[in-house]
Amino acid sequence: MSQPQPVRGTHDLLPEDFARHAHVQNSAREVAARFGYAEMATPIFEFTEVFARTMGESSDVVSKEMYSFESRGGESMTLRPEYTAGICRSFISNGLQQQVPFKVFATGPMFRYERPQKGRQRQFHQIDVECIGAAEPQADIEVISLGAAILKALGILDKCSLEINTLGDQESRQAYRAVLVEYFGDHKDSLSKDSLDRLERNPLRILDSKDAGDRALVEKAPLFTDYLNSFSSDFFAEVLDGLSLLGIGYHLNRRLVRGLDYYTHTAFEFVTTELGAQGAVIAGGRYDGLIEALGGKPTPGIGWAGGVERLAMLATGAIKEVRPLAIIPIGDAAETAAQKLAYSLRQDGHVIEMAFKGNLSKRMKRANKLNARAAILIGEDELARDACTFRDLDKGEQEEIALASLGSALAALG
């Protein structure tokens, strides 16, 4: 290609795209703040170990999708593939255990070396919510309801459904996992190739297989509910009750699982059918073992991440734009006067558009294209009278007014 291309799986965010992203991020930030989740940020790269420990060496992300590099100092660094690990690391690094529950919101770019598709890029953006240090089911309810509230604010809650499941506590899950491995181990010859691999690395995932043969086996597999201890099932029941009380609908999905040991109890996803295979727009769960895995004191936590690109594709509604005012000088003598007026109005909080070239007709066209609400024309005639021609571009009416009364004319536009 003779023209330069962006790197595979990366996209430029031109102003229009950026506005959609910003809309998602700003809406989320605002709603999160109402829930008491203040924004924070962590570095875009960490020691590789931070992700390897939290996401699991055997996970796809860690084993083959990370952008890792050796620093000049010889240490292995990785561009973050997700936000949770960095925030938990930060929680430990900054000794925040005295501030629990530590509730935060974050957003930014993530990096994963994956095969690109719609809604799946190598550099993509997430919004993220974490609640660290709360072991109570009320935290699960709050975190999930925050997700629902953000989707509602974006006007896309009705396009999504909440899938939810429990993985139980460590004891429950390990018991179930052992039973599953035994069951599927006895039927190895009927398992798909993918699931044979899952049996080694991530047996719970077999429950979610799309392979017809696997599904037949899954039908007859032991049920997780039979292996949940009473603490785990009570916990989950409390979460579900809380959601119902808030009027948040959910679909119990027994096949929704997380493979890693740090994940416990609640797992959930807000999914949509409108984005093809990349249906999860917000996904998260409880990770009571994660902080400990990172070297911190045992600390429970729950959170979720949402894909900004995916959310932005769903939130197609009009974003309210600020309409500018166009200042158009006529003739060289008016240029500096126009610039001065623009500077003054901008400092008063107005959005002012100035074109630097072209005759009156061209500048009017540009003003029109930018959807300007009004045009302020200043020529030598107006200059001499300390006035301007004020044209309402919607009504197509104009009149000459004194510069001194420009403020009230602008206020009258509404």
Place this chain on the structure above:
RNA sequence: GCGAACGUAGCUCAGUUGGUUAGAGCGCCUGACUGUGACUCAGGAGGUCGGGGGUUCAAGACCCCUCGUUCGCCCCA
């Protein structure tokens, strides 16, 4: 990582079984309208047909490689 489809002006696309100078709509530029946008009309610019190689008298069409996008799987936001 596996399987498949697609890549033609800035954008969305058309280009018959390979056959002279590659088209349309929208957008852009110029003018009608040298102090007035939208609407209209008349002109105009813009393409090494993603890139490289091959087959052929002849390739945008066929073959191979490569880059990119998309769909499914895997995985996930």
